[in-house]
Amino acid sequence: MSAPSTTGHEAGHGHHHNPEDRLALLKQIWMFSTDHKVIGIQFLCTTLLMLMVGGALALGVRWQLAFPWENMPIFGNLFAGEGGQISPEYYTMLFTMHASVMIFLVIIPVLAGAFGNFLIPLMIGADDMAFPILNALSYWFIWPTIICFGISFTCAGGGPGNGWTSYPVLSALPQAAPxxxxxxxxxxxAVTFAGVSSMMGSINYMTTIINMRAPGMTLFRMPLTIWGMFITxxxxAFALPVLTAAGFMxxxxxxxxxxxxxxxxxxxNNADPTVGGGQPLLWQHLFWFYSxxxxxxxxxxxxxxxxxMLSATCRKPIFGYKPMVYSLAAIAGLGFIVWGHHMFTSGMxxxxxxxxxxxTVMIALPSAVKVFxxxxxxxxxxxxxxxxxLNCVAFISMFIVGGLSGIFMAAVPVDxxxxxxxxxxxxFHYVLFGATLFGVFGGIHYWYPKMFGRRMxxxxxxxHFTLTFIGFNGTFFPMHLLGVAGMPRRYADPYLHPYLEHLLPLNQFMTICxxxxxxxxxxxxxxxxxxxFYGEKAGKNPWLANGLEWVAPSPPGHGNFEVVPTVYRGPYEYSSPDRDEDYWPQTEPPVRKSPAPQPATEPAEASHDASAQS
Amino acid sequence: MKWFWCLFFAFWPILAIAVCAVAPAYGWWFPSAAASPLGQRIDDLFYMILIITTITFVGTQAGLAYVLFTGARRTDPDVDQKAWFSHGSHQLEVIWSVVPAFVLLFIALYQLDVWADYRVKDMFPREKMSQLLEDKLHQKRTKHDSLALAEVTARQFEWRIRYPGFDEDGNLLPLMPDPQPTDLYTVNDLHLPVRVPVMINLKSQDVQHSFFLPELRVKQDAVPGLVIPVWFEAKSQQSYALLCAELCGWGHYKMKAQFVAESDEAFLEYLRELQRQQFFDGVAEAAESAEDDE
Incomplete structure (x- = not known):
């Protein structure tokens, strides 16, 4: 099943895993490795770095909203020519690049790139991705994105200022945004390069998940992480080409x-009239069809x-595994036909x-099912x-807010x-930061021992969790109130409008948070x-979890598993009354307790496995 | 420590609701009661959704707190109990799929009316608008003439407004799609009659903008290449904020204008004053004042 990639790999690398060398993976992250774990860690380190960059840009935005036209400390020196003051042009650049960096260089690559790469082969029992070189390329194509974004900062004017949505005509005519x-x-x-990177990853993930699962790993024994990655x-693969085409247009x-x-x-801007014949709404349709x-x-x-993570930390099977899978699929399916809700006021x-x-209203349904x-x-x-x-509970708690506030904007008249x-x-911050990033923080702590052989x-x-949670809610919860008070986005100085003047103190509080x-x-x-360097050393299975990744050494060597794992059950059989331990690894062959249980009371899956074995 | 975390997650939704409850007192709420009948219906819809989502929010957060507290109890040293070995419940799945489905479907269908009244051209209150034009403003019009009273053209970074002018007998002319020699112009100052539906034609001269009247709950993008009719009705005779809600360049925040709702007579008088100013050639008035001197 996975023979082609194995041979390809062994030929490409003379490296052998030394179980004592816990920094083995770390030492490879600067190399052009094609090992999925190294690529995953490369993605993770890069996205964490970009998280800090994107965060700094956001603080610039927050500074201007709290202290409009005041000289900005620390970063103000970067544009000393203006005395450290954020100009309106600079402000538009700040929120444009904050969104662009966070979306294209943090959230998308940290999930699909970092965790997808690291986890998919480990969790399905493969020795690597189906196309290791393509996989390495998908990481290295992130760098042209970073470089192009970097170049855009050095351009006259300090960067693109058309919002991350880049609506034409503003973004299509150079004179529109001097x-x-x-x-x-x-x-x-840059966005095109990010798309190329994502596309290479997604083809790889689909192929790997379909073709390279370990013996016994049926589709409905896959962990939900893998389902999430697969559907993503x-x-x-289906949405991205549209954005790429639109970008070239x-x-x-x-x-x-x-x-x-x-x-x-x-x-x-007093230039000659445009010749034209085009339609700016076309961009919005194409852009949101991907976005x-x-x-x-x-x-x-x-x-x-x-x-x-919830199942493992609660020592309990996932509640409603199949409804979870179906609702993931439903969210994805409906996700293709809701793009127009970004355009309710566009005049379509x-x-x-x-x-x-x-x-759009109906997409709330599978989301609700997942929360329950x-x-x-x-x-x-x-x-x-x-x-x-804690991070997982924060994910749920914040996702509830993000999901419910979505209903307001799904209702067209309210929107x-x-x-x-x-x-x-x-x-969208409650969904993308409150939900996704807390999930990512949890994931970093959870899979860190597998990545580096040590615990955080x-x-x-x-x-970190407590401060982030408090800071997050202090920053973003009041934004609901600002919105109800009618404060528009992307305003360099909202207080120019008398009905918004009294919101300044609230904005200052949010900036402090x-x-x-x-x-x-x-x-x-x-x-x-x-x-x-200093973390507590972790064994193969520090969380006593069931997944296949916990059968491999920590960190796993090249090729991941010492023997090809065979899967006997789903990944969530925690606290089974049939066992003394409260977990039941997917690879452990079913052993009957004596006296042999009656076939009728036997769990359906276990009996199926047993018969499959015999 | 586990009890601390349980309280932590139980406490924050309470704090969130408390903040929302005191928000109107600090002005962190709607800028004013909706100043238009359609805006009032939008607000009602907002409050209906707010009630439904608040109930769901409280319910789910309370459920989350409950499972946290009971889960924490299970890990107490005196409790020797494995976790509940359950893969879910078909019944519960059906209940929590079907009930939200009906609630969501209700929300979706319930609001269609408001949306249709606001945006579907055939649903516009044409009767009332033509009554205003013919009976109150004495406009000489055929039934094919535009019902719009003004054309608002957004450009970086101002609102240009074009009104129809008057004929030789002093009757208001209909608004034509293209500029006429009789047309009257202002910038950033939109005057329209109060307590009656009025319509404007919204255009953009350069990039995309969005016509936003927060107090009236009106928002419509001005899209280059399109002429979009927008109707609204101000409840009281006053000046309202008019601003841009779609990023249109560095000066986006500066597109500050006002919309003044006034009586029909005051509106006509305003247009006449505009006409006087616009067609002032310095000669007529000088002659008049010369006559007065005599």
Whole structure:
């Protein structure tokens, strides 16, 4: 099954795993390795670095909203020519690049890139990905993205200032946003590279999951993490080409004058009227056709990871495994037909608004089912209140808020009012930070021992969690209120409008919370780095979990498993009354207790396995 | 320590609800009661969804707190009990799929009316609008003429407003799709009659903008290349904020304007004053004042 990749690998690497060398993986992360674990860790380190960059940009935004036109400390020196003051152009660049970095260089690559790479072969019992070289390329294509974003910062004007959505005509005509002429071009190229990276990953994940599962690993014995990754890969593969095509159309509008998105007769910034013939709404349709599914790309793997972590930390089978799988699939399926809800006020046909509204409201259903099942998973469990569990509970708790606030904007008439206000900003931060990033923080603590053979510090982990949780809610919860108060997004100085003046103190409070949250991330970084060297050593299975990854050594050597694992059951058989231990690894052959149980009372799956064995 | 974490997760939703409860007192809520009938229906819808989501929020967070507390209890040293070995419950899955499905479907269908009234052209209150134009403003019009009273063109970074002018007899003309020599112009100052549905044609001269009247709960993107009709009805005679809600460049935040709702007479008088200013050539008035001197 996995023979081609094995031979390809062995030929490419003379490296053999030394179980004593716990930093073996670490030593490879600077090499052009094709080992999926190394690539996963490379992705993880890169995205953590980018998380700090994106966070710093966000603090710039927060500074301006709390202390408009005041000289900014620390980062202010970067643009000393303006006396440390954030100009309106610079402000548009800050929120544009904050979103771009966080989406294209943090959330998407940390889930699919870091955890997808590291976990997929380990959790399905493969020795590597199906296409290791393609896999390595998918990581190395992140760097052109970073470089192009970097170049865009150095362009005149300080960077692209058209929002991460880059709506034309603003983004299509260089004279529309003075200062971002070159920068917007580099931004588009960067996003294309990020897309190439994602596409290579997603083809690899689909192939690996379909073809390289260990013997006995049926589809419905796969951990939910793998389901999340699998469905995400499908979403990527089908949605991403549309964005790539749209990106090139926008580039050619800018460079070749093609006017896909530019109507005729526009007089922009006193330049000659445009020739045109295009339609700006076309971009919105194409952009959101990718970028709405992308929201689920940024969420589904985290949902899967949290399911796995919850089950292991609560010592309890996942509640409703199949409904969980079906709702993942339903979210993905519906995710393809809801993009129009970003365009309710755009002037498209109102009948479209109605259909998109109904599909959008209905996507709340599988999300609700998932929340109930997570709560059901904790119900009757024996949770250990460790960092992993706390982050997972935060994931659920925050996802509830993000899901419920989504219903407001799914309701078209309400969306008329809250569209493009801070209510929207609150909503997607609750989903993307509150849910996904807490899931990622949990995942880092949970799979760290497998990556590096050591555990991260619990005390520092909990401190990081507490500060992040408080800082997060202090920053983003009041945004709902700002939105209801009618404060629009992307305003360099909202207080110019008298009805928003009184919101300044609340914004200052939020900025203080944001700084707290930003500082807390240094704890995570320090804990992450120092635990490489000083963390408590971990064995193969520090969490006493069932998944296949816990059968491999920590860290696993090249080829992952010492023997090819055979899978006898699903990954969530915790606390089975048939066993003394409260876990039941997927690879452990079923052993009958004496006296032999009656066949009728035997669990259906176990008997099936037993017969399959015989 | 585990009890601390249980309290931690139980406490924050209480705090969140408390903050929302005191928010209106600090002005962290709607800028004012909705100043238009349709806005009022939007607010009602908002509050209905707020009630449904608050119940769900409290229910799920309480459920989460409950399973945390009972789970923590199971790990006490005096309790020697394995976790509950359960793979789920078909009945519960059905209940918590079907019940939310009905609630969500209800929300989806319940609001279609408001959306249709706001956006579907055939549902616009055309009767009332033509009554206003013909009976109150004495506009000479055929039935094919636009019902719009003004054309609002957004550009970086201002709102340009074009009103129809008057004919030689002093009657208001209909708004034509293209500029006419009689048209009247202002910038960032939109005047329209109060307590009656009025319609504007929304355009953009350069990039995308969005016409946002927060107090009236009106928002509509101005899309280059499209002319989008927008209707609204202000309840009281006052000035409202008008701003841009779609990123349109560095000066996005500066697109500050006002919308003044006034009586029909005041509106006509406003247009006449505009006409006087616009067609002032310095000669007529000088002649008049010369006559007065005599």
């Amino acid at each position: 200062g971002s002429e070159e920068a917007q071009f580099w931004w588009l190229i 890969a499908i979403l990527q 926008l580039v050619s509008d800018r460079m070749l004058g093609t006017c896909f998105f530019i109507p005729s007769g526009l007089v922009v 709405h599914p992308a929201v689920y790309i940024m969420l589904l793997p985290a949902m899967g990871m949290v399911s796995d 046909n109102p009948a479209l608004g109605m259909t998109f509204m109904i599909s 099942n997570w709560i059901g998973t904790i119900w009757g469990g024996r949770p250990e209140f460790n960092t992993v569990f 008329i009012y809250i569209h493009d206000t801070y209510f929207i900003v609150a909503h 510090s619990e005390g520092w982990g909990k401190l 944001a700084c707290l949250m930003g500082c807390a991330q240094f704890i995570l970084i320090a804990n992450f780095v120092l635990s490489w």
